[in-house]
Amino acid sequence: MKAVGYSRLIHQLELTAVPLRYRAVIEPVTRVQRIGHTLAVPAAMAPAPDNILEHVLFALKHEGINLAVLAQALPTIPAEQCEHAFEQAPNGVYIRKACYLWEVFTGKQLKQTSRIRVPYTPLFDPERYITRSGPRNQKWRVEFNGLGDFTYCATVERTPSITALLEYDILSKAKAFMAELPPVMMDRALNWAYLHETKDSFAIEREAPSESKSRRFIQLLRQAHERLPLTEDYLVALQNATLSNPLDLAAAFRHEQNYLSDSSQGAAGVTYLPPPPHLCRELMESLMAFANDAPTQMDPLVCAGIISFGFVLIHPFMDGNGRLSRFLIHQALCRAGALDNGLLLPVSVAMKHQELRYLETLQSFSRPVREFWEVQWIDFGQYSFEFTGSDTVYRYWDATPCVTFTLEMARMALEVELQKEADFLACYDAVYRAVNEQYDVRSSDLANLVMMCLTNDGIVSRNRRKQYQYSVPVEVFEFIEQQSQQVLAAQRAEAKGE
Numbered sequence: 001m002k003a004v005g006y007s008r009l010i011h012q013l014e015l016t017a018v019p020l021r022y023r024a025v026i027e028p029v030t031r032v033q034r035i036g037h038t039l040a041v042p043a044a045m046a047p048a049p050d051n052i053l054e055h056v057l058f059a060l061k062h063e064g065i066n067l068a069v070l071a072q073a074l075p076t077i078p079a080e081q082c083e084h085a086f087e088q089a090p091n092g093v094y095i096r097k098a099c100y101l102w103e104v105f106t107g108k109q110l111k112q113t114s115r116i117r118v119p120y121t122p123l124f125d126p127e128r129y130i131t132r133s134g135p136r137n138q139k140w141r142v143e144f145n146g147l148g149d150f151t152y153c154a155t156v157e158r159t160p161s162i163t164a165l166l167e168y169d170i171l172s173k174a175k176a177f178m179a180e181l182p183p184v185m186m187d188r189a190l191n192w193a194y195l196h197e198t199k200d201s202f203a204i205e206r207e208a209p210s211e212s213k214s215r216r217f218i219q220l221l222r223q224a225h226e227r228l229p230l231t232e233d234y235l236v237a238l239q240n241a242t243l244s245n246p247l248d249l250a251a252a253f254r255h256e257q258n259y260l261s262d263s264s265q266g267a268a269g270v271t272y273l274p275p276p277p278h279l280c281r282e283l284m285e286s287l288m289a290f291a292n293d294a295p296t297q298m299d300p301l302v303c304a305g306i307i308s309f310g311f312v313l314i315h316p317f318m319d320g321n322g323r324l325s326r327f328l329i330h331q332a333l334c335r336a337g338a339l340d341n342g343l344l345l346p347v348s349v350a351m352k353h354q355e356l357r358y359l360e361t362l363q364s365f366s367r368p369v370r371e372f373w374e375v376q377w378i379d380f381g382q383y384s385f386e387f388t389g390s391d392t393v394y395r396y397w398d399a400t401p402c403v404t405f406t407l408e409m410a411r412m413a414l415e416v417e418l419q420k421e422a423d424f425l426a427c428y429d430a431v432y433r434a435v436n437e438q439y440d441v442r443s444s445d446l447a448n449l450v451m452m453c454l455t456n457d458g459i460v461s462r463n464r465r466k467q468y469q470y471s472v473p474v475e476v477f478e479f480i481e482q483q484s485q486q487v488l489a490a491q492r493a494e495a496k497g498e
């Protein structure tokens with residue numbers, strides 16, 4: 001077999017793991033290099049086929065940190081082999097990382113007779129991964145700088161896309177955008193954002209909220225600015241506030257297995273199973289701890305992506321997880337102090353316009369994890385579930401696609417959704433003011449006609465003319481159209497830079 005590093009470990013040890021983004025294989029090359037989705041490795045640099053420790057060290061050096069694989073592979077290596085390798089190179093970066101992780105994942109101690117004479121080494125390379133400062137292990141002189149802890153940890157690679165989006169500094173631009181709006185228009189834009197964030201978050205779940213549901217969810221969004229820490233009781237209260245069916249209300253995190261399914265019948269219709277109930281509670285404790293601390297320690301939007309998608313993949317409630325996961329983006333940004341004066345980025349509005357990509361992002365994790373479950377169909381709506389994999393697949397996950405999507409949706413929420421609404425309000429005000437100065441029309445009728453004309457590309461439809469024919473003079477329709485077309489044309493010209 002030509003596979004090396006993590007690929008070799010997964011195959012040889014039959015480990016539970018999601019597909020690797022890059023698969024290391026022996027190729028006729030002179031140096032280790034990426035070719036497409038392959039990490040090409042010269043035969044002379046490949047580890048011995050059956051030496052697990054050598055493959056671990058190769059992976060740490062050339063492939064980065066994959067805690068899900070390492071947590072399963074390292075305990076298979078005898079302590080004596082790790083100790084001998086360390087004695088051969090006591091200051092080596094990768095053997096120190098391997099020994100440190102060996103002790104973490106086995107709960108045992110290795111003998112260390114040689115003194116380490118080098119500075120502390122970060123476990124995750126900050127140039128390759130987004131990291132945050134964490135505890136230091138004095139024995140191996142390794143700092144744990146992951147996004148979480150050893151109970152639950154996400155990894156986010158510094159891909160070109162993520163690097164560019166972080167440099168764009170979306171949150172600063174959002175603050176500057178809102179600050180430039182006149183106060184009254186800012187209030188109206190925010191009211192729009194809260195209303196449509198609510199409607200589209202429900203719409204993603206294929207649900208049209210009642211007025212009372214909408215009001216409760218808007219209240220939750222505004223409440224996020226109080227920066228309350230996440231607790232089980234707080235999340236239960238949030239879940240209860242978004243649901244109307246009393247049978248779906250939770251009293252605590254779930255104590256039974258839930259699942260997602262499509263329209264297919266039988267076991268094949270089950271598309272995702274979140275972690276078993278006992279593991280769900282443990283992971284939620286770690287995720288809440290991360291959510292309460294990390295937003296003030298690193299980029300808030302990166303935190304928001306991890307928290308939001310981490311929450312929906314753990315699925316701690318039997319219902320309402322999707323809506324709460326998107327609320328947690330807003331909550332994380334407020335927790336970091338990144339959204340002042342009631343500011344809201346309507347991320348759900350952007351996601352609603354990108355539903356296919358949203359689903360694909362979720363499936364980047366849910367599809368491979370589904371393979372580690374045995375599902376037996378008993379009757380309609382009744383199944384038996386058996387998890388056949390290692391819980392490390394839930395504990396340690398690659399959040400890179402999820403963070404990328406979150407950053408992209410935040411940018412779209414600012415540049416497309418909020419900007420579009422602000423432009424609409426500016427056009428609306430200009431037309432309303434021009435018509436109101438020339439004609440005496442009931443304010444409610446005028447407001448409706450201007451709004452409908454602008455959303456119909458500057459035309460008052462025949463049906464609208466009939467609807468208002470007894471309360472609005474004919475010449476007013478013509479004037480509304482004339483003014484609307486003028487402001488829309490001016491807006492298009494400005495967008496083109498003319």
